[in-house]
Amino acid sequence: MTQPQTPLVSVVVSARGNTTNVRGLLDALAAQTLPRDLMEAVVVDNDPPGPIRPVADAVRDRDWPFPVRVLYEPTPGLSAGRNRGICAARGRYVAITDPDITPTPDWLQTLVDAIEEEKVFAVGGRTLVEYPGGQAVALTKALRECHGAVDWPDQRALAVWPYWVTGCNLLFDRQTALDIGLFRTDLGRRGRWMRDCEDLEFVDRARQAGHQILIEPAAVVSHPVYRPETTLRYFLRQGAGHGVCVARMHLSVAVEPAAIQAGREALHAALIGFAAGWTFLDRSRGVEAARDLARIGAYHLERGRLRLLGRRPIALRQHTPKEALAWK
Known part of the structure; x- marks a missing residue:
């Protein structure tokens, strides 16, 4: 039997209770300009144990134009789910994102171009935060930064203060990530626990090990933030x-x-x-x-x-x- 071609990019997404969004993300990936034979999607089901697996059912109910694999990670938490997907990924590069993200069609191609042209460990793109339901409080800049970075460079730049990458828009070399260690599971969202910094710590650890991380503002995704998250x-x-x-x-x-x-x-x-x-x-x-x-x-x-x-x-x-x- 002929073995499938090894993809260049594995898109890893960990999902917990957001089935509809997963399907929307896969639709957006199907519209990417990156050739479909160069990519795969690894969806990690991080829902609680039980006989019903809505995430898996949502992914498997149709044929996708690229390989889509569904894995199960029983340990709750965003970092645990992402780590499971990264370990199982087959691509040279891993792009991590979230189920509710909407990327522009050239998102993956732009990230790949940047990482290969600049020969760096990782590239983070621009994440545009949207408020489709309005805001319960008029948000200051500091409050908006709780939902993601606000300041972005005009062109490629190092991901150092005041810029930082976001975990829903990040591409990195998989083998190097395995060598330096993946996301810390005591950081990052876990159910109702409002934890974060798993992406910030991961990037800082890589940088302090001698690797470089860039911001590519042309790689754009949008991230919706709803009214309950502005109270x-x-x-x-x-x-x-x-x-x-x-x-x-x-x-x-x-x-x-x-x-x-x-x-x-x-x-x-x-x-x-x-x-x-x-x-x-x-x-x-x-x-x-x-x-x-x-x-x-x-x-x-x-x-x-x-x-x-x-x-x-x-x-x-x-x-x-x-x-x-x-x-x-």
């Missing part, structure tokens, strides 16, 4: 989860000071913002400050917990990485 309750939960995850990042990477912002000055600014926001009925400022207070408090509580457990952090990075200066 005070959401931002409090997101801030607390983010603080915990940044504290945990210290265990494996040297965290950029700009990504922490949990010292006395940040606390003082958050307290002033909270008082001013609610005193002068500036709800947006008040929500931003409340989120910062939740983030700072959770960060220090988690750092304290880790110290009690004897977990030693890596020292803070105070300078521009040498690898950042070497590109071009």
